[in-house]
Amino acid sequence: MIKKIGVLTSGGDAPGMNAAVRAVVRAALSKGMEVYGIRRGYVGLLNGDIIKMDERSVSDIIHTGGTVLYTARCPEFRTQEGVAKGKAKCDELGIEGLVVIGGDGSFRGAADLSAQGVLCIGLPGTIDNDIACTDYTIGFDTAMNTAMELVDKLRDTSQSHDRISVVEVMGRGAGHIAVNTGIACGATDIITKEVPYDINAIANTMLAKKAKGKQNFVVIVAESVGHSQEIANMLQEKTGIDARATILGHVQRGGSPTVRDRVEATRMGYYAVELLEQGIGNRVVGIKDSKIVDYDIQEALAMHKEYDEKLHHIAEEIAF
Numbered sequence: 144m145i146k147k148i149g150v151l152t153s154g155g156d157a158p159g160m161n162a163a164v165r166a167v168v169r170a171a172l173s174k175g176m177e178v179y180g181i182r183r184g185y186v187g188l189l190n191g192d193i194i195k196m197d198e199r200s201v202s203d204i205i206h207t208g209g210t211v212l213y214t215a216r217c218p219e220f221r222t223q224e225g226v227a228k229g230k231a232k233c234d235e236l237g238i239e240g241l242v243v244i245g246g247d248g249s250f251r252g253a254a255d256l257s258a259q260g261v262l263c264i265g266l267p268g269t270i271d272n273d274i275a276c277t278d279y280t281i282g283f284d285t286a287m288n289t290a291m292e293l294v295d296k297l298r299d300t301s302q303s304h305d306r307i308s309v310v311e312v313m314g315r316g317a318g319h320i321a322v323n324t325g326i327a328c329g330a331t332d333i334i335t336k337e338v339p340y341d342i343n344a345i346a347n348t349m350l351a352k353k354a355k356g357k358q359n360f361v362v363i364v365a366e367s368v369g370h371s372q373e374i375a376n377m378l379q380e381k382t383g384i385d386a387r388a389t390i391l392g393h394v395q396r397g398g399s400p401t402v403r404d405r406v407e408a409t410r411m412g413y414y415a416v417e418l419l420e421q422g423i424g425n426r427v428v429g430i431k432d433s434k435i436v437d438y439d440i441q442e443a444l445a446m447h448k449e450y451d452e453k454l455h456h457i458a459e460e461i462a463f
């Protein structure tokens with residue numbers, strides 16, 4: 144049986160990562176394992192910034208955003224030498240299993256370390272929900288709720304001034320936050336890279352809606368499209384309606400995690416330790432149709448995530 148495991152958070156932080164760390168640490172302790180917290184992702188693994196976790200190490204964190212283990216991006220771990228150094232550090236400390244909480248980049252590192260003989264389990268932690276093997280990633284729900292609350296506030300002022308509000312939400316390569324926030328806020332238009340758009344058509348439709356009495360407009364733009372200020376300028380020029388652009392930015396990554404993020408992080412964190420307990424590694428944990436699943440890391444990375452185009456079109460069709 145595995146006696147010592149490590150846990151780290153890597154890549155962009157996400158609300159709910161602390162709940163996942165807590166679940167991993169407490170599950171491991173409850174099963175009689177020793178647990179080490181590795182700080183700042185793979186950077187801490189290479190530098191030996193590693194602390195032994197005990198019963199109280201993860202107290203009072205389930206409700207907090209960010210990650211108590213800190214996080215980082217580690218270019219050195221993309222090299223063979225970096226991975227070999229990571230393996231040597233695990234051997235030195237007797238760490239046989241490692242739970243990596245992060246996104247697709249972090250899972251590539253976990254696959255490389257698994258190939259060197261460390262049993263690695265990836266837990267999907269990113270606000271972007273851009274990991275194909277799971278319906279859900281830790282942090283997605285909190286980020287969407289934060290974006291929704293902020294867009295609601297913008298809507299108030301947009302309404303008072305009869306304006307167009309162009310709002311850019313996060314999502315490095317995918318429009319999942321954008322489409323869901325758009326639906327939740329009753330946006331007039333949603334612009335993501337997954338669905339082609341025509342700025343002239345958007346402007347003309349706005350004018351037609353204005354002629355029928357609509358006085359203000361909310362346009363959600365995904366970060367992967369960007370150019371939100373230019374989009375606002377073009378819409379103002381083409382419609383004659385005053386427009387403002389707002390980039391919500393990193394505020395979407397913070398805050399107390401929602402119930403959903405805490406619960407899913409705990410379920411997946413516990414399951415990761417169950418896999419390690421059975422001597423299973425090189426897996427990514429996910430949630431499919433509300434059930435916990437796990438996949439070979441390489442297989443998981445090769446999967447393609449569908450964008451919900453239907454939701455996108457429903458949002459626009461009913462935004463009169």
Ligand SMILES: Nc1ncnc2c1ncn2[C@@H]1O[C@H](COP(=O)(O)OP(=O)(O)O)[C@@H](O)[C@H]1O
Pocket residue numbers: 153154155185215216217218219220221222245246247248249250251252253255269
């Ligand atoms: N191809 C790779 N091989 C090994 N390690 C990688 C690879 N890609 C990323 N990583 C490691 O994972 C870290 C986090 O990846 P990144 O893509 O920045 O964030 P995320 O995990 O949130 O997608 C990187 O800084 C690097 O240390």
Ligand SMILES: O=P(O)(O)OC[C@H]1O[C@](O)(COP(=O)(O)O)[C@@H](O)[C@@H]1O
Pocket residue numbers: 154155156245246247268269270271313314315316366396
């Ligand atoms: O914090 P940084 O380094 O500016 O990264 C910003 C990126 O991180 C995210 O918030 C989350 O992405 P990752 O999970 O891949 O790190 C993206 O939405 C955004 O594009």
Ligand SMILES: [Mg+2]
Pocket residue numbers: 154246247248269
């Ligand atoms: Mg990523």
